[in-house]
Amino acid sequence: MGHKLRLLWAAYRKIVYVYLLLVLLPACALLYVYFHKASAELERQVAESMLRAVEQVRINVDYRLSIVLEVSDSLILNELLYDNLAEPASGYRFDQVMEQRNLASLIKSLKGHDILGIKLYVPDDKLYAREHVHFFGLSEARAQPWYGDVMARSGAAYWVSTRPQLYGAAGEVQALSLARLIRDPQRFERVIGIMEILVPETNYAPILSGAEFADDAEAMYILDRAGRIVSHSGASRIGERLLPQPQFAEMTSGRSGILRFAHRGEPYLAIYDTLQQNGWKTVSFVPARAISRPDWATSFASPLVLILSFLLLFILAAFLVFAYVTDGMVARLRQITSRLRLRGAETVGERIANRRGVILRLEQSVAHMLTTHEQLVADHYETRMKEREAQLRALQAQINPHFLYNALDTINWMALTRGASDISRMLNTLAQYFRLTLSKGRDLVTVEDELNLARAYLDIQQHRFDNFTFELELDPAVRECRIPKLTVQPLVENAVLHGIQRKEGHTGRLLVHAYASGAGYAIRVRDDGAGMPAEQAERLTSGLQGAPGPAPAGYGLYNVMERLRIYTHGRCRMQLDSAPDVGTTVTIFVDRLPER
Incomplete structure (x- = not known):
C-alpha cells in the first residue's frame, strides 16, 4: 500500500503543485482581503452605532444640565434676592436675621433631586456672610479658582468642573457647579453677590455607565473644555486628563465625530459629541479591538471552514478520480457516456447548493442601529418640544416687572404734571397690557x-x-x-x-x-x-x-x-x-x- 502511494505521488505531484499555486494561494489571499474589508466595515458600522449612543448620552446630560440652568434663572430673576442683597447692611440685627431667613427659604425652595445645594456669596458687611452653609462672603469668592472666569462672564452662566466640595451635613462630595454674577439692577456696575449651584457628579455617572457597550469597562466620559474628566463611572479618575493635548485639540475642532489614533501603542477610537449647555464633550474612548474582537470568530470561521472543506474534498476527489482513471479509464468513460445518455445534457448545469458565511454581529449591529435611530428621532422630537417650551418661558421671564412698573409710573406722573392727560391714559393702558402679559409668570x-x-x-x-x-x-x-x-x-x-x-x-x-x-x-x-x-x-x-x-x-x-x-x-x-x-x-x- 505504501509503495502504491509513493508511485501515485511521483505521478501526480506536479498536479498537486499546480493546485497549490492556482487554488490554495489565491483562496488564502481572497480570505485575507475578505476578512480585512469585513473588519473595516464592521468597525465603521459599530462606530456609527456607538456615535448614536453617544449623541443620546449628550441629549440626556444636556437635559439634566438645563434643569440646573433653569434653577439659576429662577433665582437670578427673583425679586426677593435683589430686595435683600441690593440694600446696604442694616445696623439692626433683627433685620439681617429676617434677610437670612428669607434668602435661606428661597434657596431651600429651589433645591431638588438635581441640586446638591446653593451657595450665595454676599457682601462682607452682611451679618450672615460667615454662616458657611448657604451664605459666604464675597471676599471668600475671590479665593475660588473660578472667580476670574465668572467675573469675565458678567452675569452669564459659567460651569465649573467637578471637584471635592464641603457642603453642610453632606460632607465632602464630588460635585460640579454653575456660578453666576449677581448685579444691582439699579446700579449695574455694582456686584451684590455670586451664586454657585452645586450639582453632585453622581447625577451623571449612571447616564454614562448605562451607555457602556464595549467589553472594556469605564469607556464613557464627560470632559471639560481643558480635557479633564468631569464625570465617569470610575470616580477615582475625575480630574485627570483623558487624552494628550494634540489628540484633544483635534477633538475640539468639531462638534461630533469619530477619531482613530494610536494611544499607548494600540489603536483607539474616540467617539464624541458636544454638550450644547457648556461646550463640554461626551466621549466614548475604546480600543479598536473591543469593536472587532467579538466578531472575529464569526467572520473568520465560515469562509475558513468553507475553504478547508473545499480543499479536502478537492484533494480526495482528485486522488479518487486519478486512481479510478488509472485502473479503468475506458470503463469510466463508458459509464459517463451511459449516464449522459440516460439523464440528458441538463446535468451539466446542475450546481451544488453553497451557503456562504454571514457576519452575525454585523447584522445585529445594523438592526440595533436602526432601532436606536428610531428611538433617537422620537427622543429628539420630545427634547425639541421641551426646548421650545423652555425658550418660551425664558422669553416671557425677561421683563423685570418691578422696574417696568416703576418706569411707567414715573412717566405717567410726568405726563400728569404737564397736563398731558391723553398720554397718561395711554400709559395706563400700556401698564395694564404689560401686567396682563406678565400674568405673574x-x-x-x-x-x-x-x-x-x-x-x-x-x-x-x-x-x-x-x-x-x-x-x-x-x-x-x-x-x-x-x-x-x-x-x-x-x-x-x-x-x-x-x-x-x-x-x-x-x-x-x-x-x-x-x-x-x-x-x-x-x-x-x-x-x-x-x-x-x-x-x-x-x-x-x-x-x-x-x-x-x-x-x-x-x-x-x-x-x-x-x-x-x-x-x-x-x-x-x-x-x-x-x-x-x-x-x-x-x-x-x-x-x-x-x-x-
Missing part, C-alpha cells in the same frame, strides 16, 4: 384675561390709528377656561396691521368672540379689512401644518399654532377664511375644555 391664563389683554392692545392701537372700532364678546361658559398666554393678541395684531390698515381708506371694524364649541371652546377674530385671495389663504392654512409661510402673518399664525399644540397636546386646530375686500376670519378651536 403663569404660562396659562383664563380666556377672560386673554381677551382683556387683547382689549388693552386694541385700545393702544386705537390711540395710534384712530380709524377702526372693535368689539369683544365673551360667553360666560368659557370665561374660566385656560389658554396659553399671548394667543389672541397676534391674531388681532394681524387683523389691524394686515387687514384694516391695508384696506382702502384704512377704516374698519374688528370683532373678537369667545364661545363654547362642542366639548371645548372657540375664539373667532373677524375683520372687514383688505382680505386675501383664496390661494394665499390656502397656502397659509397649509403652512400651519409644516414650516411657516413666507408672509409675515404666516409666521405669527404658525407660532400661535405651535404654542397651542404644545399646551393642548395637539387637541386644537385653526381655521382661516378670507376673501379680497371682504375681510378675514381666523378661528381657534380647542377640542377639550382644560381643567379649571
Whole structure:
C-alpha cells in the first residue's frame, strides 16, 4: 500500500503543485482581503452605532444640565434676592436675621433631586456672610479658582468642573457647579453677590455607565473644555486628563465625530459629541479591538471552514478520480457516456447548493442601529418640544416687572404734571397690557384675561390709528377656561396691521368672540379689512401644518399654532377664511375644555 502511494505521488505531484499555486494561494489571499474589508466595515458600522449612543448620552446630560440652568434663572430673576442683597447692611440685627431667613427659604425652595445645594456669596458687611452653609462672603469668592472666569462672564452662566466640595451635613462630595454674577439692577456696575449651584457628579455617572457597550469597562466620559474628566463611572479618575493635548485639540475642532489614533501603542477610537449647555464633550474612548474582537470568530470561521472543506474534498476527489482513471479509464468513460445518455445534457448545469458565511454581529449591529435611530428621532422630537417650551418661558421671564412698573409710573406722573392727560391714559393702558402679559409668570391664563389683554392692545392701537372700532364678546361658559398666554393678541395684531390698515381708506371694524364649541371652546377674530385671495389663504392654512409661510402673518399664525399644540397636546386646530375686500376670519378651536 505504501509503495502504491509513493508511485501515485511521483505521478501526480506536479498536479498537486499546480493546485497549490492556482487554488490554495489565491483562496488564502481572497480570505485575507475578505476578512480585512469585513473588519473595516464592521468597525465603521459599530462606530456609527456607538456615535448614536453617544449623541443620546449628550441629549440626556444636556437635559439634566438645563434643569440646573433653569434653577439659576429662577433665582437670578427673583425679586426677593435683589430686595435683600441690593440694600446696604442694616445696623439692626433683627433685620439681617429676617434677610437670612428669607434668602435661606428661597434657596431651600429651589433645591431638588438635581441640586446638591446653593451657595450665595454676599457682601462682607452682611451679618450672615460667615454662616458657611448657604451664605459666604464675597471676599471668600475671590479665593475660588473660578472667580476670574465668572467675573469675565458678567452675569452669564459659567460651569465649573467637578471637584471635592464641603457642603453642610453632606460632607465632602464630588460635585460640579454653575456660578453666576449677581448685579444691582439699579446700579449695574455694582456686584451684590455670586451664586454657585452645586450639582453632585453622581447625577451623571449612571447616564454614562448605562451607555457602556464595549467589553472594556469605564469607556464613557464627560470632559471639560481643558480635557479633564468631569464625570465617569470610575470616580477615582475625575480630574485627570483623558487624552494628550494634540489628540484633544483635534477633538475640539468639531462638534461630533469619530477619531482613530494610536494611544499607548494600540489603536483607539474616540467617539464624541458636544454638550450644547457648556461646550463640554461626551466621549466614548475604546480600543479598536473591543469593536472587532467579538466578531472575529464569526467572520473568520465560515469562509475558513468553507475553504478547508473545499480543499479536502478537492484533494480526495482528485486522488479518487486519478486512481479510478488509472485502473479503468475506458470503463469510466463508458459509464459517463451511459449516464449522459440516460439523464440528458441538463446535468451539466446542475450546481451544488453553497451557503456562504454571514457576519452575525454585523447584522445585529445594523438592526440595533436602526432601532436606536428610531428611538433617537422620537427622543429628539420630545427634547425639541421641551426646548421650545423652555425658550418660551425664558422669553416671557425677561421683563423685570418691578422696574417696568416703576418706569411707567414715573412717566405717567410726568405726563400728569404737564397736563398731558391723553398720554397718561395711554400709559395706563400700556401698564395694564404689560401686567396682563406678565400674568405673574403663569404660562396659562383664563380666556377672560386673554381677551382683556387683547382689549388693552386694541385700545393702544386705537390711540395710534384712530380709524377702526372693535368689539369683544365673551360667553360666560368659557370665561374660566385656560389658554396659553399671548394667543389672541397676534391674531388681532394681524387683523389691524394686515387687514384694516391695508384696506382702502384704512377704516374698519374688528370683532373678537369667545364661545363654547362642542366639548371645548372657540375664539373667532373677524375683520372687514383688505382680505386675501383664496390661494394665499390656502397656502397659509397649509403652512400651519409644516414650516411657516413666507408672509409675515404666516409666521405669527404658525407660532400661535405651535404654542397651542404644545399646551393642548395637539387637541386644537385653526381655521382661516378670507376673501379680497371682504375681510378675514381666523378661528381657534380647542377640542377639550382644560381643567379649571
